[in-house]
Amino acid sequence: MDRIFNMDNKFFVFMGRVADLILLNLYFVVSCIPIITIGPALTALHYVTMKMVKNEESYIFREYVKSFKQNFRQGVIINIIMIFTALLLFLDIRLVNSMTGNMARVLYCIFLAIGILYFMIWLYVYPVLAKFYNSIRNTFTNAFLMSIRHLPYTILLALICIAPVAMVFLPNAQILNMIVLVFVLCGFSLIAFCNSFFYVKIFEKYIPKEEEPASEETGLEEILADEALPDGAASCGAAAGTALPYGAAAETASPEDAAADTAPGDADSGDSPSGDTVPEQNGPEGAPAEHTPS
Numbered sequence: 001m002d003r004i005f006n007m008d009n010k011f012f013v014f015m016g017r018v019a020d021l022i023l024l025n026l027y028f029v030v031s032c033i034p035i036i037t038i039g040p041a042l043t044a045l046h047y048v049t050m051k052m053v054k055n056e057e058s059y060i061f062r063e064y065v066k067s068f069k070q071n072f073r074q075g076v077i078i079n080i081i082m083i084f085t086a087l088l089l090f091l092d093i094r095l096v097n098s099m100t101g102n103m104a105r106v107l108y109c110i111f112l113a114i115g116i117l118y119f120m121i122w123l124y125v126y127p128v129l130a131k132f133y134n135s136i137r138n139t140f141t142n143a144f145l146m147s148i149r150h151l152p153y154t155i156l157l158a159l160i161c162i163a164p165v166a167m168v169f170l171p172n173a174q175i176l177n178m179i180v181l182v183f184v185l186c187g188f189s190l191i192a193f194c195n196s197f198f199y200v201k202i203f204e205k206y207i208p209k210e211e212e213p214a215s216e217e218t219g220l221e222e223i224l225a226d227e228a229l230p231d232g233a234a235s236c237g238a239a240a241g242t243a244l245p246y247g248a249a250a251e252t253a254s255p256e257d258a259a260a261d262t263a264p265g266d267a268d269s270g271d272s273p274s275g276d277t278v279p280e281q282n283g284p285e286g287a288p289a290e291h292t293p294s
Contacts, residue, residue, distance in 0.1 A: 017052070018186070020060050024048055025189035027064050037072075039079025039126065044068040045189065047130035049196040050203075071129055074136055078125060081136075082118075089115055120147035123157045127199045132206075146202060153198045160194050 024045065031041040047067035051057040068075075089111060096107045124143035128134070134142065147154045164187060167179050182190070 021186040021189040021193060024060055025186045027061065028188050031068060036076055036079065040068050040072045040075030042126040043071040043075045043130045045192045046127040046196060049192040050200055052193060053196045053200050067130060074129060077136055082122060085118060089118060120154055123147060123154060131203050150202050153202055157195050157198055160191060
């Protein structure tokens with residue numbers, strides 16, 4: 001009987017996780033209402049789900065708000081860039097569809113390829129922003145490199161994101177109603193949670209071991225090179241930043257340099273003039289990155 005009502009029972013752990021995902025989904029939907037805040041909302045969503053995957057979360061709402069505030073400026077700018085790019089790509093495809101001839105087909109294939117690359121970058125850019133300190137330019141660069149380097153994972157991530165849309169075409173109305181109910185309750189958070197299992201695996205490759213911390217001169221492109229990047233991809237990593245272990249970010253830039261490129265409050269992904277890519281760090285200098293509830 002004690003085992004049945006034990007809070008560590010797998011049933012209670014599962015139900016607690018479901019409740020967390022429902023609440024997280026609600027926070028995400030509410031924070032996306034202004035449209036322009038979708039970027040910070042996606043960043044905070046992945047920040048929390050990656051902690052949930054590693055069983056490091058404490059208070060869902062507190063950690064969501066913390067990441068939302070810290071990544072607000074960069075998240076909004078990235079969101080504007082992504083929306084503008086998507087709109088431009090949509091207009092180009094519409095224009096090509098109104099054309100005829102072989103040139104129209106060639107242009108359509110080119111824009112379709114650009115659309116695929118756009119989607120691949122979109123899959124990574126917000127999780128990278130949630131996990132690493134970096135400038136906006138280097139965040140895009142690293143998102144692109146990771147999407148190419150980990151192409152099998154990228155395909156799985158894309159399938160998970162597309163799956164709910166594909167399920168709409170199921171012929172069984174009862175199953176369709178159940179899927180719609182699940183999506184309304186925890187659709188966005190559930191997708192982010194499933195994808196976070198892959199993000200955690202991917203990002204661990206770019207976080208040096210504590211016993212062998214990376215120096216300030218070690219670039220992310222060197223880590224990508226060690227992972228056997230395809231020919232020609234290493235040259236694209238010149239703009240990528242440095243991946244340092246938890247607690248080492250405070251040494252990468254002086255306060256004057258950080259103030260010139262990073263707005264106050266962007267501590268979770270601050271822009272570094274040196275282009276350093278650093279794992280998330282929310283504590284004081286030299287402190288672990290884990291969140292300590294007050």
